[in-house]
Amino acid sequence: MPQTSSVSPNIPTINLNHDANTDNADALEVPTRPRLVRTTSSLAKSLLDIEPLKNTVLKSHGRPPWYDEDGKQLSDAFVIGIAGGSASGKTFVARQILKSLGSIPSVVILSQDSFYKEHSEEELELAFANEYDFDHPDAIDMPMFASCLSDLKRGRQTNIPVYSFQEHQRLPEKKYLYGASVIITEGILALHDPKLRSLYDLKIFVKCDSDLMLARRIARDVKERGRSVEGVLSQYLRFVKPSYDDFVLPTSRYADIIVPGLENTVAIDLITTHVRRQLDERSRAFRENIARLVPFGRPSTPPGDSIAALQLRVLDQTPQLQGIYTILRDLTTSKADFIFFADRLSTLLIEKAMEFLPFCPKTVETPVGVTAVGKSLDTTNICGVTILRSGGPLEQGLRRVISDIRIGSLLVQTDLKTGEPLLLQVMLPECIRQRDRAKDAYVFVLDAQIGTAATAFMAIRVLLDHGVQQSRIIFVAFVVALAGGLSALRRAFPEMHIVTGAVDGVLAERRLRIGGRKVELAKSRSPSLSPTIEKKLDVVERDMVALSIGSAEMDEDENVAAEGRKIWVIEPGLGQIGDRYYL
Ligand SMILES: Nc1ncnc2c1ncn2[C@@H]1O[C@H](COP(=O)(O)OP(=O)(O)O)[C@@H](O)[C@H]1O
Numbered sequence: 008m009p010q011t012s013s014v015s016p017n018i019p020t021i022n023l024n025h026d027a028n029t030d031n032a033d034a035l036e037v038p039t040r041p042r043l044v045r046t047t048s049s050l051a052k053s054l055l056d057i058e059p060l061k062n063t064v065l066k067s068h069g070r071p072p073w074y075d076e077d078g079k080q081l082s083d084a085f086v087i088g089i090a091g092g093s094a095s096g097k098t099f100v101a102r103q104i105l106k107s108l109g110s111i112p113s114v115v116i117l118s119q120d121s122f123y124k125e126h127s128e129e130e131l132e133l134a135f136a137n138e139y140d141f142d143h144p145d146a147i148d149m150p151m152f153a154s155c156l157s158d159l160k161r162g163r164q165t166n167i168p169v170y171s172f173q174e175h176q177r178l179p180e181k182k183y184l185y186g187a188s189v190i191i192t193e194g195i196l197a198l199h200d201p202k203l204r205s206l207y208d209l210k211i212f213v214k215c216d217s218d219l220m221l222a223r224r225i226a227r228d229v230k231e232r233g234r235s236v237e238g239v240l241s242q243y244l245r246f247v248k249p250s251y252d253d254f255v256l257p258t259s260r261y262a263d264i265i266v267p268g269l270e271n272t273v274a275i276d277l278i279t280t281h282v283r284r285q286l287d288e289r290s291r292a293f294r295e296n297i298a299r300l301v302p303f304g305r306p307s308t309p310p311g312d313s314i315a316a317l318q319l320r321v322l323d324q325t326p327q328l329q330g331i332y333t334i335l336r337d338l339t340t341s342k343a344d345f346i347f348f349a350d351r352l353s354t355l356l357i358e359k360a361m362e363f364l365p366f367c368p369k370t371v372e373t374p375v376g377v378t379a380v381g382k383s384l385d386t387t388n389i390c391g392v393t394i395l396r397s398g399g400p401l402e403q404g405l406r407r408v409i410s411d412i413r414i415g416s417l418l419v420q421t422d423l424k425t426g427e428p429l430l431l432q433v434m435l436p437e438c439i440r441q442r443d444r445a446k447d448a449y450v451f452v453l454d455a456q457i458g459t460a461a462t463a464f465m466a467i468r469v470l471l472d473h474g475v476q477q478s479r480i481i482f483v484a485f486v487v488a489l490a491g492g493l494s495a496l497r498r499a500f501p502e503m504h505i506v507t508g509a510v511d512g513v514l515a516e517r518r519l520r521i522g523g524r525k526v527e528l529a530k531s532r533s534p535s536l537s538p539t540i541e542k543k544l545d546v547v548e549r550d551m552v553a554l555s556i557g558s559a560e561m562d563e564d565e566n567v568a569a570e571g572r573k574i575w576v577i578e579p580g581l582g583q584i585g586d587r588y589y590l
């Protein structure tokens with residue numbers, strides 16, 4: 008008999024999405040504002056320290072765009088199905104694949120165990136007496152399994168059941184999952200159901216010696232699942248082994264690859280090479296493509312025409328509003344004034360955005376005993392989603408107007424190598440996380456500005472993936488650039504609403520030169536600038552860098568250091584609003 012190994016694998020995974028996946032609504036109300044995101048190298052170190060969890064989206068360096076310039080999903084997630092006997096090493100193989108894939112964007116190991124059916128009192132009695140057959144295909148809710156997997160594969164969110172082996176029962180809570188580009192499904196009957204099989208891009212069967220499986224199962228069930236050796240043996244002889252022979256082993260004929268349950272590094276190398284190739288074929292330059300579609304720079308049509316064509320809801324340009332913008336645009340405005348006027352403006356913008364909400368007629372009795380007919384708003388399914396960090400200054404206005412509103416957040420940063428946006432964290436309010444509520448939700452998306460529109464595309468796509476209706480998304484921004492990605496955004500999402508107070512003409516290209524950790528904007532300055540303004544400019548430029556590269560660590564790529572990296576800046580603009588507000 009082969010020797011079992013007691014050495015646990017060193018697994019490089021970290022769950023950046025962990026908090027976002029909790030059902031803790033408080034965590035959603037007060038999103039954290041990460042100033043600095045850890046470097047890839049420090050991430051990699053932490054990855055080595057943390058045991059991966061099943062049924063959790065694990066991310067190593069963010070999710071690049073999964074949709075095209077029309078806002079449509081480009082490709083489904085890559086799904087691997089792993090079947091094999093109990094304790095054959097399915098989870099081990101899944102984790103090894105994860106480890107070998109290295110810096111893949113986001114992955115989830117979805118366990119078939121989550122889909123054991125709910126058990127009645129009688130069934131529970133049998134289960135605790137080791138007399139319930141958990142190994143028959145009927146024990147698993149295959150339609151629910153296939154439906155959750157299908158949602159995840161198509162990029163939709165899903166709410167999967169949570170199963171307790173100790174209690175032999177499905178728990179009342181559900182687990183929210185969203186955003187995996189690779190899904191590894193594992194379970195004894197993962198290849199049994201034809202509908203499930205049709206969802207896999209790669210089918211694996213882990214074949215292992217029966218004695219080894221039994222030995223491993225006894226060790227695991229006693230240690231982790233609160234069982235006795237006698238109980239495990241009795242269940243094994245009565246149900247596990249017969250079902251393995253009748254239902255599990257026969258599914259090996261559907262597998263693309265049979266992997267041994269021990270010493271399987273070569274097989275895992277082959278699998279990961281295949282998966283990596285498949286993922287490379289799916290990746291695509293998104294931001295570059297929008298720029299090709301609608302060349303950035305200066306607007307080609309008069310602003311009035313563009314505003315009408317783009318269906319922007321712009322605040323009336325009263326002298327009072329112009330006064331606020333003048334203060335906010337002014338480089339010399341103090342931080343205190345900037346915050347004060349940004350807060351004022353955010354309230355005006357949100358009040359305007361409220362026009363898209365469904366007010367209903369309401370009759371009230373006034374203090375003088377007369378009835379008055381008015382309007383009221385049910386705020387249950389109204390929420391906000393802030394794009395971190397620059398959308399934060401709009402939250403103040405939203406809370407002033409709807410005091411009890413739930414506000415979630417999305418952290419999107421620019422990949423320094425590709426210039427593409429990366430989705431790093433998703434923390435959404437409950438009314439979006441639950442599919443049946445998402446379709447009724449009205450969502451204010453808060454971001455300081457729309458320039459290239461790459462971040463806006465990502466935010467809208469996340470909401471649509473959750474089932475939010477496009478016409479119920481209200482994007483609120485302090486400023487938008489006419490000659491940026493706005494028209495592509497409008498073309499992709501014609502029904503969503505955009506509310507702003509300023510439409511600026513130009514989206515200018517700048518070069519960022521990165522030398523070591525020093526970053527400069529390569530735009531020449533007037534020689535007559537006073538030292539104070541020079542100093543201020545340094546701060547603003549540093550902040551612009553933060554705008555364009557987020558708070559991601561700068562890489563040390565030598566080519567980039569020499570040539571500079573291309574970034575886009577709205578002109579005249581307000582500078583880096585998030586940083587001027589917070590720093
Ligand atoms: N290839 C392997 N080499 C060494 N130990 C393994 C291997 N595959 C599985 N194991 C060990 O066997 C036990 C059961 O494996 P696991 O992957 O949890 O089984 P399954 O998911 O199929 O029920 C675990 O302790 C695991 O570490």
Ligand SMILES: O=c1ccn([C@@H]2O[C@H](COP(=O)(O)O)[C@@H](O)[C@H]2O)c(=O)[nH]1
Pocket residue numbers: 092093094120123134141142171172174175176194195247
């Ligand atoms: O409540 C339960 C549910 C399932 N089982 C046993 O678990 C294995 C499947 O899990 P693996 O991780 O693939 O081993 C299956 O053979 C069932 O017999 C259980 O004992 N109690």
